[in-house]
Amino acid sequence: MQSSLLFQLIINGLIVGTLYGVIAMCFVLIYKSTQVVNFAQGEFLLIGAWTCWWLVVQAQWPFWIAFPATFLFMLIFGILLQMIVLRPLIGEPIISVIMVTVGLSIFFQSMMKWIFGPWPQPFPDIFPMKSVNIGGLQVQTPYLMSMAVSLVIMVSFAWFFRYSRMGLAMRATAFDQQVAQSLGISVKRVFATAWAISAMVSALAGVVVGMVNGVSSALSFFGLKVFPAVIVGGLDSIVGAIVGGLIVGLIENLAEYFDGQWLHLGNLYTVAPFYVLVIILMIKPYGLFGTRKIERV
Amino acid sequence: MLSSSTQPCGQFRTSYGADTTLFPTPFTRGALLLGLILVGLAPFYLRSYGLNLLIQVGYYSIAALGLNILVGCTGQISLGHAGFFGFGAFASAWLNNRYDIPVALTIPLAGVMTTLLGLLFGIPAGRLKGLYLAIATxxxxxxxxxxxARANWFTGGSAGSVANPVSLFGYELAGDRSYFYVVLFWLVVMYLAGSNLLRSRDGRAFVALRDHYLSAEVMGINLTKYRILSFGISSFYAGLGGALYGHYLGYVSDEGFTILLSIQFLAMIIIGGMGSVKGTLMGAAFMVLLPEATGAVAGLAKTVLGDSPLLSTGLAYLKExxxxxxxxxxxxxxxxGLAHRWHQIKLYWKLYPFSH
Structure with a gap:
């Protein structure tokens, strides 16, 4: 009984962890190419999920149209956000940039609650809810699907950065903005693309989570879990983000297991990742895969 | 200094003391005293609604000044100020309930306890800066x-804890009118202390640390010491403000000190002006008045457009x-921030009508 519970929690941890990994990857994408720490990452999930929900439930669009429409909306949203809010702040002190994303986070979160209400709304069943038996465990199909979607996203990210023209331009910009600009890369366009991709992929994750748990403001908590994940993996490493996401997902579920079995403290599930964050910052501030910054006078 | 350009002609400073004085001209001293007297008489001409807002501005601005010393002057970003604010509120209630120390004493003692906590958190934070510090806090x-939520012995857990009113020499200073003077007393003391800190050796070290920490270190400023010191001072302000908040409400619950409050404190210092003592007060006033103004606008919209759930039940979200x-x-x-705008307005009137 106990070992099967542990096994179930580990599977849960891996599934949630891949989602964290995808969101952390979006976060790292923005940080790497534009040097902005995005505290509004969770709100991208929220906005994407609500948009898709609204198109399917209120506007009665079929899902296969509503889903690409959500993507298109997030594309425009990401570009506009970068152009209107983030571009004037290029070159400002780090506190201003952090605070503007914090402000965006509060603004969008409360606007979403204002428009759609604070209560969770279920998605209509688009895919049949079945359970699949894996090694004696019942795993629901949406979870499997989210795992598959996450893996597809990760592979396409890897392809994008390795082979596509835009991906190479983004890596060049992340390496050195001035050099990239002098080689004819439009840094403005790279910045806008980074925000657009990040918003779109986050929205995809938001729709997947919304299908399983229902759409509510709780989605933005995923944005908070990004921080432990990226600190564990290293702030500027895409691979680190995926590994960090998996680790955080596992830690959460293992904390719940230990708590339930022996400690009985209650609610360890939510804070455990933040303790890990502080410990990692103390002993290895650049994470597992991050580049060490060496300062010379 | 920016402010020097608004000084009248013929003011010569011949010593460092004169250059860093708090009141460069007799007029500024007089204006401040007059303003204090006007504010001090507020209980006689304000209704309880206005008085309530003034008290809120009081305790929030004390805590925000602490954050401004940390963020605006030392350049250490903190996204966890509400935690220290809440710790002060609980500490004061705990000291009073548990050890029967009079509330008038527990308020500064709560500040001291929060300072110790802040120093504890400051030790690891002394190693981090910028982005990493923001994430750690x-x-x-x-x-x-x-x-x-967990420490029942200290906070009363989910039930919260009772904070008794302030009593001094057998008189209970409950009610808004008398509590207003308690807050005003601490506001004046803490703002004077803050202004004086910034023109002292330690204050200059903070600013040097913010502007270029490598140069500061080369000049012999101990980075770790001053980073931790700044955390401690800012926690003292937060704890004291929190204690005043707790004894004003009479009840402290663990739900009041969320990340949103931390962000509100940061908003106060950004809107007021980073590193400006005067601006902190303006920013705190702005942040207290903003939800009221939002409510008033929503009320106006309700009379014009008719009632809708978006304006009544959704009002809390609009305020956020x-x-x-x-x-x-x-x-x-x-x-x-507002401090800069205030300076611009002063310059405009000084040079009027020839502003160039």
């Missing part, structure tokens, strides 16, 4: 929130959104 906010919007707009259009 972000985590500390959640850890402290979790502690408040207004906070976020204020932060974004100020950062884009007025990054130096």
């Amino acid at each position: 972000f985590a500390s906010q959640f850890i402290l929130e979790d502690f408040f 959104a207004a906070i976020g919007l204020a932060i974004i707009l100020f950062l884009i259009f007025e990054p130096d």
